[in-house]
Amino acid sequence: MNALTLWFHKTGSPPTAYRLAGRIMPWCYGLGLVLGLVALYGGLVLAPRDYQQGDAYRIIFIHVPCAWMGLFAYFFMAANAFIALVWRIKLSEVLAMAAAPVGAAFTFITLVTGSLWGKPMWGTWWTWDARLTSELVLLFLYLGVIGLHAAIEDRRQAARAAGFLALIGVVNIPIVHFSVNWWNTLHQGSTVRLMGPSKIDGSMIWPLLLMALATHVWFFGSVLARTRIGLLELDGGKDWVRAIALGETEARA
Amino acid sequence: MNDFLAMGGYGAYVWGSYAVFFVVLAIEALAPRATRRRVLTELRGRLRRREQRNEPSA
Amino acid sequence: MKPGSTLAACAALVRRDLTLVWRRRGDAANPILFALIVVALFPLALGPEPEQLRRIAAGVVFVAILLAGLLALDTLFRSDYEDGSLEQLVLSPHPLSLLLACKIAVHWLTTALPLIVVSPLLGELLHLAAPLRGLLPLALLLATPLLSLLGAVCVALTVGMHRSGMLLALLVLPLYVPVLIFGAGACNAAQAGLPFAAPLLWLGAALVLVLVLAPLACAAALRISLS
Numbered sequence: 001m002n003a004l005t006l007w008f009h010k011t012g013s014p015p016t017a018y019r020l021a022g023r024i025m026p027w028c029y030g031l032g033l034v035l036g037l038v039a040l041y042g043g044l045v046l047a048p049r050d051y052q053q054g055d056a057y058r059i060i061f062i063h064v065p066c067a068w069m070g071l072f073a074y075f076f077m078a079a080n081a082f083i084a085l086v087w088r089i090k091l092s093e094v095l096a097m098a099a100a101p102v103g104a105a106f107t108f109i110t111l112v113t114g115s116l117w118g119k120p121m122w123g124t125w126w127t128w129d130a131r132l133t134s135e136l137v138l139l140f141l142y143l144g145v146i147g148l149h150a151a152i153e154d155r156r157q158a159a160r161a162a163g164f165l166a167l168i169g170v171v172n173i174p175i176v177h178f179s180v181n182w183w184n185t186l187h188q189g190s191t192v193r194l195m196g197p198s199k200i201d202g203s204m205i206w207p208l209l210l211m212a213l214a215t216h217v218w219f220f221g222s223v224l225a226r227t228r229i230g231l232l233e234l235d236g237g238k239d240w241v242r243a244i245a246l247g248e249t250e251a252r253a
Numbered sequence: 254m255n256d257f258l259a260m261g262g263y264g265a266y267v268w269g270s271y272a273v274f275f276v277v278l279a280i281e282a283l284a285p286r287a288t289r290r291r292v293l294t295e296l297r298g299r300l301r302r303r304e305q306r307n308e309p310s311a
Numbered sequence: 312m313k314p315g316s317t318l319a320a321c322a323a324l325v326r327r328d329l330t331l332v333w334r335r336r337g338d339a340a341n342p343i344l345f346a347l348i349v350v351a352l353f354p355l356a357l358g359p360e361p362e363q364l365r366r367i368a369a370g371v372v373f374v375a376i377l378l379a380g381l382l383a384l385d386t387l388f389r390s391d392y393e394d395g396s397l398e399q400l401v402l403s404p405h406p407l408s409l410l411l412a413c414k415i416a417v418h419w420l421t422t423a424l425p426l427i428v429v430s431p432l433l434g435e436l437l438h439l440a441a442p443l444r445g446l447l448p449l450a451l452l453l454a455t456p457l458l459s460l461l462g463a464v465c466v467a468l469t470v471g472m473h474r475s476g477m478l479l480a481l482l483v484l485p486l487y488v489p490v491l492i493f494g495a496g497a498c499n500a501a502q503a504g505l506p507f508a509a510p511l512l513w514l515g516a517a518l519v520l521v522l523v524l525a526p527l528a529c530a531a532a533l534r535i536s537l538s
Contacts, residue, residue, distance in 0.1 A: 029282070040271075045257070056263035059270045066274070105281040113270040120266050137485045144482045148468060151478055152536075160535045161468050165482060168464065168528065172485055179489035218278070225285040232292055236299070245296040 012091045014231045015240040021224040021231075028221030035214035042207030050204075056120045057204075063113040065212040066106045069219055070138055071173075073103025076223075077145070078170040081163030091227075093159035094234060096166065097149050098226035102219055104142035111135055130181040137176045141169040155234050317405045321413045324400075328417040331390070338386075342379040342422050343429055349375040350433045361438040368437035369447055369498035375433065376426045376451060377458060377487060381480060383422040384462040387414070388470045388533075397470070401537055408526040411533070415463045415526065423455035446501050453514040454494035460525035461486040467532035490514070 010016055043061035050057040080096035083089055114132065115125045126132065145162045152158035235241045258264055332339060353371050354364055391397040391414075400410055430448050431439075439447065465482040469475040497510040 054263060056266055058267050062270060062274045101284070102281060105277050109274055109277050112273045116266045116270045116273070120263055133488075137488055140481060140485050144478075144485065147478050147481055151469070151472055151475070157535065157538060160538075161532070164528075164532055164535055165465075165468060169485065172489075175489050176485065179492045222281060222285070225282075226288075229285055229289050229292055232289075232296070236296060241296065242300060245293050245300060 012089055014090065014235045014238070017091050018228055018231045018240075018244075021228050025221050025224040025228070028217050028224065032214050032216075032218030032221055035210055035217065039207045039211035039214055042210065043204075047204045047207055056117060059113050059117040061207050061211055063110060063117060064208060065215045066113065067110040067135070068212055069215045070103055070107035070110050070135070072216070073099050073106060073219060074138065074141070074166070074169070074173070077103060077163075078166045081166045084163050085160060085167070090156075090234060091231075093156065093163065094227050094230035095223065096163050097145075097159050098223045098230055099219075100142055100145045100149065100162070100166075101226065102222045104139060104146060106215070106219070107135060107139045107142060111139065130177060133180040134173065134177040138173065141166075141172070145169070155230075317409065320403065320405045321409060324410055324413050325417055328414060329421075332417070332421045339421055339425065342383045343425055345382055346372075346375040346379040346426055346429070346433060349378060350436055353437065364437045365440050366502075368434055368439040369443055369502065370495045371437055372430055372433045372439070372447060373451070373454075373491060373495040373498070376423075376430065376455065377491060379426055380423055380455065380458050380462065381483060381487075383418075384459075384466050384479065384483070385476065386422075387418050387463060387466050392470050397533070398537060401533060407530040407533070411463070411467075411529045412522075412526040415459055415529070418463075419456055419459040423459055427451045427455060440502050442501055443498055446507070447498055450494045450497050450511060450514070453511060453518055454490050457490045457514065457518050457521055458487060460521045460529075461490070464525055464528045464532055467529045468536055470533065470536050490517070493517075 011020060039061065043058055047058070047061075049055055077096045077099040080092040080099065084092035084096055111132075114135070118127065119125050145166050148165055149158045149162035152161055232241050232244070258268075350371060353367070357363060357367075388397055391400070401407055403410065427448050430451055431444060434444065434447055462483050465479060465486070468482065469479050472478070493510040493514050497507040497514070500510065501507040
C-alpha cells in the first residue's frame with residue numbers, strides 16, 4: 001500500500017474522519033457566516049437599485065446562490081453515492097446522505113424566494129415554466145432520497161439504496177429540464193455567465209458571488225456536522241463511539 | 254432608514270425572502286445538534302442496558 | 312442439479328406469473344376500475360360541458376392511467392417477496408436483469424395493456440376529440456411500458472417495506488414527469504393542430520433506452536434492498 005492510499009484509508013476511517021470533521025466544521029460555519037454577512041451588506045446596501053426591477057431584484061442575492069447550491073449539493077451527493085456504491089467506502093455513504101437535507105433546504109429556499117420575487121415581477125406566485133418545474137422536481141428527488149434513507153432500518157443498506165436513487169436522479173434532472181423546456185417559458189434568461197461577459201454590473205455581481213462562496217462554505221460545515229452524526233450512528237457499537245457517548249455524560253455531570 | 258426598510262415598495266417581498274433564508278438555514282444548522290443529542294442519548298441507553306446484562310448480580 | 316437454459320427459466324417465470332395472475336383474475340380488473348373512477352370524477356367536479364371536457368380529455372386519461380399504474384406497481388414484487396421466491400430469483404444462476412425484464416413484461420401485459428384497451432372508452436366519457444381517438448392509445452402504448460420499467464426500479468428499492476405506498480409515489484413521480492409531458496403533450500399538440508411526431512419519437516427513443524437500462528438498474532436495486 002503506498003503512502004497515498006494509506007493516507008486515504010486513514011482519513012476515511014470513521015474515528016479519524018469524525019475528529020477531522022469536528023475540527024473543520026466550526027471554521028466552515030464561521031467563515032460562511034462572515035462572508036454571508038459581508039455579501040448581504042454589499043447586496044442590500046451598497047449595490048445600486050436596478051433601473052427595471054427596482055429593489056425587488058435584491059432577492060436574487062440569495063435566490064441565485066441557493067439555486068446553485070441546490071444543484072451543487074445534488075451533484076456532491078450523487079458523486080459520493082457513486083463512490084460509495086462502487087468502492088463501498090463507508091465515509092462516502094455518510095457524506096452523500098449528509099448532503100441530502102442541506103440540499104433540500106437550499107432548494108426549498110430557492111423555490112420560496114423565487115416565488116416571492118415572481119409575485120411583484122410577473123404578477124404571479126407560481127408559473128409552470130421550465131426552471132421552476134425542474135426545481136420542484138429536484139425538491140421531490142431530495143425528499144425521495146431522504147424518505148428512502150429514513151424508511152430502511154439498516155443504516156448501510158439505507159445509504160446504499162438512497163444513493164442508488166440519487167444516481168438515477170442525476171440522469172433524470174437534465175431529462176426533466178429538457179422536457180419541461182418544451183413548454184414555452186416566461187422565466188428570464190440566464191444573466192450571470194462563467195464564460196464571456198455577464199450582463200450584470202460589477203457592484204451587483206460581487207455580493208452575488210460572495211454569497212455563493214458563503215453558501216458553499218456553509219454547506220460543507222453543515223454536511224460535516226451531519227456526517228459526524230452519521231458516523232456515530234454507523235459505528236454505534238465501536239469503542240471510539242462509546243468513549244464519546246460516555247465522555248459527554250461526564251462532561252455534563 | 255425607512256427608505257431602506259421599504260425597499261422601494263418591495264419591502265415585504267425582499268425582507269420576506271431574507272427571513273425565509275435565515276429561518277430555514279437556522280433550522281438547518283440547529284437540526285444536527287438536536288439529532289446528535291438524540292443519537293448520543295440512545296447510544297448511552299444501549300450501552301447501559303448491555304452493561305446491566307453483563308453483570309446482572311452486581 | 313444442472314440448471315436449465317436461461318430461455319427455459321424465462322419461459323417458466325412468465326408461465327408462472329401468468330398463472331398467478333389468472334388465479335386471481337378478479338384483482339386484474341382493479342386498475343381499470345380505478346382509472347374509470349378517476350375519469351368519472353372529473354366531469355362531476357368541472358361540470359358536464361362537452362367543450363371544456365374535450366380540452367382536458369387526453370391529459371385526464373393520461374393521468375388516470377398513470378395513477379392506476381402507480382397503484383398496481385406495488386403488486387410487482389410484493390407476493391414474491393413475501394413467499395421468498397424473489398430471493399430465489401436473485402440467487403438463480405441466470406442473469407437477474409433478464410428474469411426481472413420478464414416479470415416486468417408480464418406485469419405490463421396484465422395491468423397496463425387492459426388500461427390501454429379501455430382508454431378509448433375513458434376518452435369517450437370525456438368527449439375526446441375525434442383526431443385523438445387513434446393517437447391516445449398509441450401514445451399510451453409507448454408511454455406505459457416506460458412507466459412500468461421506471462416504476463419497477465423504484466419498487467425494487469422499496470421492496471420489503473411494509474408501508475411503501477406514499478414513498479413509492481414520491482420516488483416514482485420525478486421519473487414519470489418527462490413521460491407524462493411527452494405523452495400528453497403529443498395528444499395536446501395534435502388537438503391544437505400542431506405536428507405531434509416529435510414527442511412520440513422521443514418517447515420511442517426513451518423506451519428503447521430504458522428497455523435496456525431499467526432491468527439492469529432494477530436488478531442492482533433489488534440486490535441492494537435484499538442484501
